[in-house]
Amino acid sequence: xxxxGKVCLVLTLLLMLLAMAPIPSPWGGWTPRLLVIHNxxxxxxxxxxxxxxxxxxxxxxxxxxxxxxxxxxxxxTLGWDRYWTVPARGQNADPTTPTIARQxxxxxxxxxxxxxxxxxxxSNQNQFADPIVHAFYGGPEGFTYAxxxxxxxxxxxQAELEPxxxxxxxEADAWDVNATxxxxxxxxxxxxxxxxxxxxxxRRTFELAEQTRxxxxxxxxxQTAAQEALAVRQGELLGxxxxxDIPQSPEFKLGLLKVNEDVEEERNQLLLELDAxxxxxxxxxxxxxxxxxxxxxxxxxxxxxxxxxxxxxxxxGSAE
Numbered sequence: 001x002x003x004x005g006k007v008c009l010v011l012t013l014l015l016m017l018l019a020m021a022p023i024p025s026p027w028g029g030w031t032p033r034l035l036v037i038h039n040x041x042x043x044x045x046x047x048x049x050x051x052x053x054x055x056x057x058x059x060x061x062x063x064x065x066x067x068x069x070x071x072x073x074x075x076x077t078l079g080w081d082r083y084w085t086v087p088a089r090g091q092n093a094d095p096t097t098p099t100i101a102r103q104x105x106x107x108x109x110x111x112x113x114x115x116x117x118x119x120x121x122x123s124n125q126n127q128f129a130d131p132i133v134h135a136f137y138g139g140p141e142g143f144t145y146a147x148x149x150x151x152x153x154x155x156x157x158q159a160e161l162e163p164x165x166x167x168x169x170x171e172a173d174a175w176d177v178n179a180t181x182x183x184x185x186x187x188x189x190x191x192x193x194x195x196x197x198x199x200x201x202x203r204r205t206f207e208l209a210e211q212t213r214x215x216x217x218x219x220x221x222x223q224t225a226a227q228e229a230l231a232v233r234q235g236e237l238l239g240x241x242x243x244x245d246i247p248q249s250p251e252f253k254l255g256l257l258k259v260n261e262d263v264e265e266e267r268n269q270l271l272l273e274l275d276a277x278x279x280x281x282x283x284x285x286x287x288x289x290x291x292x293x294x295x296x297x298x299x300x301x302x303x304x305x306x307x308x309x310x311x312x313x314x315x316x317g318s319a320e
Contacts (some may be wrong), residue, residue, distance in 0.1 A: 084112050086181035088139070100181050105172040107135065107149060107161040112183065114151050114159045130154070133161055136182045137175060143182060145195070146175055165199050168206055 086098040086109070098111045116128035131151045136143040149161035187195060239255030 082186075083182055083184040086112075086183070088180045089178045100177055102172065102175055102177050105163055105167050107175075107177075108158070109161065109183070110158045112159065113157055114154050116151075116154060131185065132164070134184045134187050135161070136184070137177075137179045139180050143180075148195070166203070168202075 084098060086100045089099075096111055098109065100110075101108045114131050114133070116131055118126055118128055121127050131154070133149045133151055135146040135149055137146055138144050147167070148164040150164050151159045151161055153160040235255070237256050239258055
């Protein structure tokens with residue numbers, strides 16, 4: 001062995017002895033300490049690779065969700081078509097800012113360019129239809145659907161909007177023209193069907209409510225007429241101090257019940273008087289019969305007066 005080899009062998013042995021020497025440290029000698037540090041870095045590297053893999057997977061899933069949401073937004077945007085936003089009114093508004101105003105149940109918009117859609121009629125002539133606009137009003141807390149409008153008197157940067165559906169009384173007064181408005185050219189088919197069903201249900205409910213109010217008013221009128229007729233009948237039965245004073249018809253003022261009672265009382269009194277007269281007549285007849293009988297007895301005692309008495313009795317009977 002050469003001298004250099006010997007020197008290297010001695011240095012190697014010294015280094016090995018130095019590495020295994022009990023030097024004070026948390027992990028013992030140099031070699032165990034290096035192994036512990038190596039293990040720590042290996043664990044950190046493994047955790048970092050795992051986190052990087054999880055981050056790549058999460059990024060891939062987030063990208064897929066973003067693509068799906070983007071497609072949905074594009075679909076919704078196509079379903080709503082073009083739209084214009086009319087900001088809430090301010091004191092220092094730009095002259096070119098879109099504005100909206102209300103007159104009765106019509107809306108007037110400015111600085112908004114509405115275009116009339118063109119179509120071909122049956123005679124192959126180009127025609128232009130009135131554009132349809134769906135209006136919403138509200139703010140950050142949400143928007144309220146004002147309804148479907150037809151744009152008439154369309155001019156550059158301005159138009160007049162009239163409701164397509166009939167409005168209920170006072171419905172247009174609830175539109176806040178000072179709020180933020182959004183005008184859309186189209187509503188998605190599903191939402192449009194829901195809006196149409198809502199309008200039909202609302203219109204039917206309004207018609208039923210109107211019929212109910214009409215029936216209630218008719219019932220009230222009938223009740224009033226019945227009460228008036230009842231008052232007239234009660235006046236006829238019980239009397240009416242304010243009625244006409246007709247001597248031949250006292251029932252208009254005294255009432256039929258009072259008049260009937262008076263008539264019945266008068267009839268009863270007449271019946272009593274008639275009965276008394278009948279009794280007096282019976283007594284008179286009885287007294288006449290008694291007197292005739294006595295006269296007959298007295299006359300029968302006289303000689304030759306039987307024929308004359310019979311003749312006188314016959315004349316008295318015929319006179320009666």
